[in-house]
Amino acid sequence: MNDFTIRASQLTLRRNGAKVLDNVTLDIPAGAVVGLVGRNGAGKSTLLRCLAGLAAPDSGNASLLGCPSLQLTDTVRERIGYVAQTPDLFEWMTVEKHLFTIGRAYPRWTEERCLALAARLNLPLNVRVTALSGGDQQKLSVVLALAHDPDVLLFDEPVASLDPMTRREFMRAIFSGERATERTVIISSHILSDLERVVTHVAFIRDGQLQLVDDWDAMLECYRLIPQAVANGPVPPDAVVHYTRSGQRLIDTRRAPALAQTGRSLSLDELFVELNS
Numbered sequence: 383m384n385d386f387t388i389r390a391s392q393l394t395l396r397r398n399g400a401k402v403l404d405n406v407t408l409d410i411p412a413g414a415v416v417g418l419v420g421r422n423g424a425g426k427s428t429l430l431r432c433l434a435g436l437a438a439p440d441s442g443n444a445s446l447l448g449c450p451s452l453q454l455t456d457t458v459r460e461r462i463g464y465v466a467q468t469p470d471l472f473e474w475m476t477v478e479k480h481l482f483t484i485g486r487a488y489p490r491w492t493e494e495r496c497l498a499l500a501a502r503l504n505l506p507l508n509v510r511v512t513a514l515s516g517g518d519q520q521k522l523s524v525v526l527a528l529a530h531d532p533d534v535l536l537f538d539e540p541v542a543s544l545d546p547m548t549r550r551e552f553m554r555a556i557f558s559g560e561r562a563t564e565r566t567v568i569i570s571s572h573i574l575s576d577l578e579r580v581v582t583h584v585a586f587i588r589d590g591q592l593q594l595v596d597d598w599d600a601m602l603e604c605y606r607l608i609p610q611a612v613a614n615g616p617v618p619p620d621a622v623v624h625y626t627r628s629g630q631r632l633i634d635t636r637r638a639p640a641l642a643q644t645g646r647s648l649s650l651d652e653l654f655v656e657l658n659s
């Protein structure tokens with residue numbers, strides 16, 4: 383037994399001979415909301431698919447709620463919500479039929495919660511799925527993932543096609559429901575301004591490797607971008623998180639308190655740019 387709700391341990395996965403995931407280890411405690419960020423092709427979807435048990439790594443293992451991802455029991459599946467980057471929907475059904483058909487398979491699902499979520503996201507109910515816009519299809523998969531009040535949410539770019547108002551409602555919806563405060567969430571998104579409002583932690587992935595994982599408040603408070611030469615003396619090597627191509631350094635001032643006021647702090651958007659330069 384362990385206290386981590388979502389775990390990846392030394393995951394490596396190859397496609398066409400190239401490492402898409404390279405020795406990824408990530409432990410997410412109950413109640414954490416983790417933003418998974420990285421450039422296109424960095425490996426975010428692949429990592430989420432391994433966690434959901436939809437892709438088998440070449441080595442290493444993943445687990446959700448203590449259960450190996452490749453052998454999820456029905457009891458554990460019922461506690462998970464997953465939104466894939468490309469939703470796999472029953473196109474011939476109406477939205478309402480789709481919601482009810484899937485939802486009723488989950489013991490915790492309620493019609494009331496499901497309809498409230500659909501209304502909140504402005505999702506039309508009496509339309510065939512095939513006639514939905516891309517954004518409305520995405521809303522449908524979000525409602526499908528949330529309506530059974532899951533304990534674990536795995537979201538792969540769930541808001542890419544949503545307008546700003548619906549994105550806001552979506553972010554609120556993640557944190558509504560009886561178990562919302564205990565819910566453990568991992569969400570990949572390129573809309574970093576949305577993420578930084580809701581995450582407790584951020585995991586940066588680059589070329590299949592986890593580059594940096596930390597508490598988001600600590601990143602905001604303690605990470606600073608400093609120039610090559612600083613007046614306050616030498617920079618302890620273990621405080622340097624990243625050397626940028628322009629010769630600057632991203633440092634963690636928890637390991638260099640004397641530099642706490644040196645340079646400048648960064649938004650999530652800026653951190654992303656610096657860590658990928």
Ligand SMILES: Nc1ncnc2c1ncn2[C@@H]1O[C@H](COP(=O)(O)OP(=O)(O)OP(=O)(O)O)[C@@H](O)[C@H]1O
Nearest residue numbers: 397398402420421422423424425426427428429467
């Ligand atoms: N089935 C596959 N066959 C070959 N290569 C694959 C396959 N699936 C993923 N890849 C490669 O693995 C890498 C990671 O893909 P992945 O979809 O996980 O990235 P991502 O970070 O989610 O990207 P994006 O932000 O564009 O969605 C990419 O280089 C992609 O081309």
